[in-house]
Amino acid sequence: QSVLTQPPSVSGAPGQRVTISCTGSSSNVGTSYGVHWYQQLPGTAPRLLIYSDNNRPSGVPDRFSGSKSGTSASLAITGLQAEDEADYYCQSYDSSLNGYVFGSGTEVTVL
Amino acid sequence: QLQLQESGLGLVKPSETLSLTCTVSGGSMTNYYWSWIRQPPGKGLEWIGYIYYNGNTNYNPSLKSRVTISVDTSKMQLSLKLNSVTAADTAVYYCARGGAPGVPATMNWFDPWGRGTLVNVSS
Secondary structure, rough: OOOOOOOOOOEEEEOOOOEEEEOOOOOOOOOOOOOOEEEEOOOOOOEEEHHHEOOOOOOOOOOOOEEEEEOEEEEEOOOHHHHHOOEEEEEEEEEOOEEEEEEEOOOEEEO | OOOEEEEEEEEOOOOOOOOEEEEEEEOOOOOOOOEEEOOOOOOOOOEEHHHHHHHEEOOOOOOOOOEEEEHHHHHEEEEEOOOOOOOOEEEEEEEEEEOOOOOOHHHOOEEEOOOOEEEEOOO
């Protein structure tokens, strides 16, 4: 069972906006450690999408954005495209476990 | 552009030791954290442990008794050894670089990742 909780799946039509939640606790998401997001296309390695809550690496479209409030974080995808069909994972550091933790993963489906 | 490539045996017998190497090219290992992460087939991601370029390590408590991560900066390689494996250790194993230079371990993210290598534990 993952320390960070994500919905198993979300879906949306092309062009719509979808959000993925990542719920943790005061020992991980609720700290200043930062929440990071990854996209994993089928059969490939994860790719960094968002780092430190709301920062996009170069090359990541601005359709992807991150936010955090309290012990929850969110990834938003606006203008959903077919190529966004993938699994998405959040990640942070946990002070109780003294290590990195991942969310359970969310499958995004474009209808 | 930094690239990471995992290598090692794809089939390991139960109770034996899993050994993998990650070769880094196109950049420096200095001032970075380097992690191993795994993903069982059809499941989510699990962090195994990290090593700083100077050799300092930190392991997932659930695996700590069986894991050893080492680094050889002269060869631009990091390695993973996981002993006493069982079928539950069957997974794709990834190596990844942590965050940016100078970022504390607690604030690190993983970028880039290697392509991963599948290790099957079976007799």
